[in-house]
Amino acid sequence: MEYTVRSLAKLAGVSSRTLRYYDEIGILKPFRINSSGYRIYGEEEVDRLQQILFYRELGVSLEVIKSIIMSSAFNVKEALLDHRVKLLEKRTQLDALIENVEKTIARSEGRINMSNKEKFEGFKQSKIEENEKKYGKEIREKYGDETVDQANAKFRNMSEANYKKMINLEKELLDTLAEAFKTGDPASDIAQKTADLHKQWLLFSWSAYTKEAHANLAQMYVDDERFAAYYDKKQSGSAEFLRDAIYIYTGMKK
Amino acid sequence: MEYTVRSLAKLAGVSSRTLRYYDEIGILKPFRINSSGYRIYGEEEVDRLQQILFYRELGVSLEVIKSIIMSSAFNVKEALLDHRVKLLEKRTQLDALIENVEKTIARSEGRINMSNKEKFEGFKQSKIEENEKKYGKEIREKYGDETVDQANAKFRNMSEANYKKMINLEKELLDTLAEAFKTGDPASDIAQKTADLHKQWLLFSWSAYTKEAHANLAQMYVDDERFAAYYDKKQSGSAEFLRDAIYIYTGMKK
DNA sequence: ATAAAGGTTAACGCAACGTTAATGTAAATA
């Protein structure tokens, strides 16, 4: 089956302008151009458009979508599972927002007057997103796009077995961190083992490990509420402890 | 308390550029401009900014936000409740999307190959549309959009405790219906109790109960196989019996 | 006295198309 811009557009529920734009930015080129200069799409393009729209729905930028579907060894199911996880995260965010709104309503009913700081607390969720942007960008700036992209690519293509390994490592890391935290000494053997586990864990998603990057990430764990909350889950102060251990481990920053 | 651009920006977690932009488009003007041309904001502006960010989070355009907060008789609580309903709707949409993704994953596992049309069906929020077509449209036509939306919102937001109550009520309803059915008389006390239980049950998801709506729903139970099958589970003819009881209870339709 | 930190306006840049203009081609109808 062959499609013109309009027919494919109708099939997919997008505008023909969108298809021309996708051609323009090279994310979806027609199978061929006929003698009158018309774009003609085939089955393969139909599938590809489906992929694109799938990710677009998520709010993924076309730039990123491009890199995703360009990777030849692209595993459909893995991508879908990934997609699903992101949607679930989005829903969690939404739920938090709804809770905030309801709280605010309750407060307005109770006529409790809020301090100015409190007034903006409802937006903390969005700050997390901001941080993500901020640090994502920071990493790109410091270590270059290649590192980040390679890391992503590596992660996407991770085999099932490796994924399990990574999960187990993470668990071990958290357990060891809890143990080490008890010693109170970031230079202790067990604390240093924690730092090493963290490095091992990192290697699953980082293609180019450097001590500097590792140390910087450790500081980020402390600065970013989201990460801090993750590591502090068991004991408050764990994030700082991990950072200190990593500083010693890498010999960076003091 | 007075704020400069930066201090207000920090308080609210936005950039100073954003505040200047909001000034530019007239959505948030500073309280005054000092002798050096600096923007100075006061308490009122803090509140207003909060309102703006609240709606912005929803994805409402600044243009619309402007019109919302410009309306002088602006009721805060009403706005919040409105805001909340929109968030709930958004969540419903997200849930539909997640279901679609999961279906697609399941299909990919079953290796069922889809026709091109089917491939794009996942994007049409098919479930919502389907339901809308089947029941929503009918209800919307009869009772108006508000009722339907409020009912959905109410349902989604039901507390755990209320949910259990509703489930218990439903069980009691079915038991009582079975009892009443034995009498064969839709006007009998127990049949009327059944109708009342049904109303109670309805109130969990209907925000505005009317006798007319109740009676119409009863007829729908008979007409629609899905509902009919549900009520006829124990005894065939229960759906009609319930309808007749409700007709008498509500005094509608003869 | 000077540097750092923060303020100002003005202007361009970005994503992902929508929209309009000017024009060529294919299919349906008179």
Place this chain on the structure above:
DNA sequence: TATTTACATTAACGTTGCGTTAACCTTTAT
């Protein structure tokens, strides 16, 4: 067959909500 209608093309500007940079002024800290 002639014409209308439907659809195709490229080119270019418009949109939203700011980020970013430039060029410059003011306040505060040292």
